[in-house]
Amino acid sequence: MRGFLFESKKVLKKKTILISIFLSFLAAVGLYIFNYAVAEEIHEGNITRLESYPELFTNFVNESRAEKDKAIEAGDTAKAEEMDSFIHRNLESIANYEKMIEAYEQEDWMFLHEKDIDSLQIFVNEPEAATYGIEEQLVSYFTLRATYEELKLLKDINSKPFVQNTTSLPLLATIYDDFTGTSLEQYQITTKRYGQEGFSFLVQLIQLFYIPAVVLIGCFIFGNSIASETTKKKRGLNFYRVLPYSRWKLFFAKYISGYIYLLIFSLLMLAIPLVCSLFTKGLGTLKNPILVYEGTKSTSIFGNSLNPREDQFHFIEFQEYFWKVFIFLIVFSFFIYSIYFLFALLTKNASLSMVLSGAITYIGMNILASEFNPFVYTDIHRIITGEIATRTFNSGFTFNTGLYISLALGIILTILGYLTFRFKRQVT
Numbered sequence: 001m002r003g004f005l006f007e008s009k010k011v012l013k014k015k016t017i018l019i020s021i022f023l024s025f026l027a028a029v030g031l032y033i034f035n036y037a038v039a040e041e042i043h044e045g046n047i048t049r050l051e052s053y054p055e056l057f058t059n060f061v062n063e064s065r066a067e068k069d070k071a072i073e074a075g076d077t078a079k080a081e082e083m084d085s086f087i088h089r090n091l092e093s094i095a096n097y098e099k100m101i102e103a104y105e106q107e108d109w110m111f112l113h114e115k116d117i118d119s120l121q122i123f124v125n126e127p128e129a130a131t132y133g134i135e136e137q138l139v140s141y142f143t144l145r146a147t148y149e150e151l152k153l154l155k156d157i158n159s160k161p162f163v164q165n166t167t168s169l170p171l172l173a174t175i176y177d178d179f180t181g182t183s184l185e186q187y188q189i190t191t192k193r194y195g196q197e198g199f200s201f202l203v204q205l206i207q208l209f210y211i212p213a214v215v216l217i218g219c220f221i222f223g224n225s226i227a228s229e230t231t232k233k234k235r236g237l238n239f240y241r242v243l244p245y246s247r248w249k250l251f252f253a254k255y256i257s258g259y260i261y262l263l264i265f266s267l268l269m270l271a272i273p274l275v276c277s278l279f280t281k282g283l284g285t286l287k288n289p290i291l292v293y294e295g296t297k298s299t300s301i302f303g304n305s306l307n308p309r310e311d312q313f314h315f316i317e318f319q320e321y322f323w324k325v326f327i328f329l330i331v332f333s334f335f336i337y338s339i340y341f342l343f344a345l346l347t348k349n350a351s352l353s354m355v356l357s358g359a360i361t362y363i364g365m366n367i368l369a370s371e372f373n374p375f376v377y378t379d380i381h382r383i384i385t386g387e388i389a390t391r392t393f394n395s396g397f398t399f400n401t402g403l404y405i406s407l408a409l410g411i412i413l414t415i416l417g418y419l420t421f422r423f424k425r426q427v428t
Contacts, residue, residue, distance in 0.1 A: 020221045021265065024214075028272040035201060036280055039163040039194035046167050047104045053097045057090045064090065100167070113155035116169055120148045127309070132169070134190075137183040142176035142308035146291055153289045153315060160284065162193030162200055172291060175391055176308045197284030198277030199318050202270065206325060207381045212361060214269045215333045218262040219340035220354045251421050255414070259337050266333055286322070289315035293386040295395060304393040311390075321384060324399055328380045335374060335406040336361065338413035345420045369394075374409050377402030 064087045071079035103111045122130045123144045132139045150172050154161055164170045173191035195201035277283055294312040296304065336357065343353040364375025369392055376397065382388045389397040 017221055020217075024217055024221075024265070024269065025272060028269050029276055031205075032201060032273045032276040035194060035204070036196055036276075039196045042163050042165050042194060043104070045165070047101060050097055050101045050104060050167050054094045054101075057094045057097070061087050061090045061094070104167075107160065109160055110155060110158050113151050113161075117148065117151050117155065119169060120144060120151065124148045134179065134186050135183040137179050139171065140174065140176040140178075140308040142306075142311060142313075143171060143174045146174055146313055147172040149313075150289055150291065150315065157285060157287045159288055160197060160200075160281070162195055162204070164190060164193055166190040174291070175293070175387060176306055176311075195284075196277075196281040198274040198282065199284040199286060199288065199322075201273050201277065203290065203318065203321070203381075205273065209379070211266070211270075211325070211329060211332065211380065212336070212378050214266050215262070215329075215336050216340075216354065216358055216361070218265045218269075218333070219337055219357060220350055221265065222258040222261040223337060223340045223353070224258075224344050224350045251418050255341060255417070258341070259334065262333055262337055263330065266329055270329075284318075286317060286319035288318045290318065290321050291385060292316055293390040295386065295390050296393065306390070316384075324384050325380060327403065328377075328399070331403050331406045331410070332378070332380070335410040335413075338410045338417060342413055342417045342420065345417055371396030371398075371401055372405060374402070374405045377406060 064083045068080050068083035068087070071077075071083060099111070100115070102108070123132050123141075127141050127144075132144060147169065151170075161170060168190075171187075171191050173187075177187065179187045193204065195204040274283060292314050294314065296306050296311045339360065340353055340357045343356045344350065347353055347356070361375055361378060364373060365378050369376065369388075371394060376388065377383055379388065380402075383397060383399055383402055386397075389395055
């Protein structure tokens, strides 16, 4: 215990570590500010787009009134009645757009959710009669159903949604859509989501591999406690040789102190966006929904296939999602830290250890789509939502499987790290 406390105090006395922590925190703040600015710009752009429609329909009304007057002068009653109906419809459109503009400006999400739900209802209830597309390519029925149910949940809790670059239906992107060409570009633009509230932004970050990046940075900062003291320039371990202190106590004091700091650092990096949001839009609510795929049971002579009509889904709340992310962070950071620590012992070079750890993580994520590959679980968002299991038609990709494998390998690598430290010749 004394060794652990001693090593913990040593970490906080190193200026390079303190500077690295400060720069990391600063980067997290900058990331939130940048994302918030982009989201605000998109939101203002949506309002500007909406504001152009009343002027457009006002021109239509003026033209229709002129046509109506001409028809009355010519005694063309049918034409006059047609223009009168056209004027009435355009005036209704102007009123509707003015209500939407006011709702966007005042962030009246209840009104906007109701409008979107009403617009989607026909596509969900009558899929044979009505379809929704982007440049003649259809949006899948699964996506329409998922978006509809998500909006209903958001309406029930009167919650602010993610910001999207669209004033029409705020589609929820799913794996069931298969767009190409310019339709794909438009789909990606309109379905990309930006979180302004703290919890929403954190979900957005997790989807972008924020946790693996933070953990690797944390390893670089805190994972060199032994390796840095076994070089020819720094012989800090010689201090312990004159003390009645066993090698395994020394190893675990340094190993655990580094891991604890890594875990605290990772949690603080996750907390910083939440703190920043308190000065803007607030934290938001933990009741917001996240889509979870339930897989597919459709098969054919060509093998498994996704079925947009029959495949099911459900939603979990942010609070359940974050709880799973927290548990994952503890185990995943332990697994990656054990890899980095072993590389640091072998190479005695922090930069090289960082590169090797990052490289093996990236390669492991992409070379083998097996439930026994621990690096697949690096994409924790798509594990929790069941996206990887659904895409690969492999129900073995579960949250629990990832935890067990990562924990087991982390323990094995930690033992290898100790054996390396125990039997490797020290620099004298």
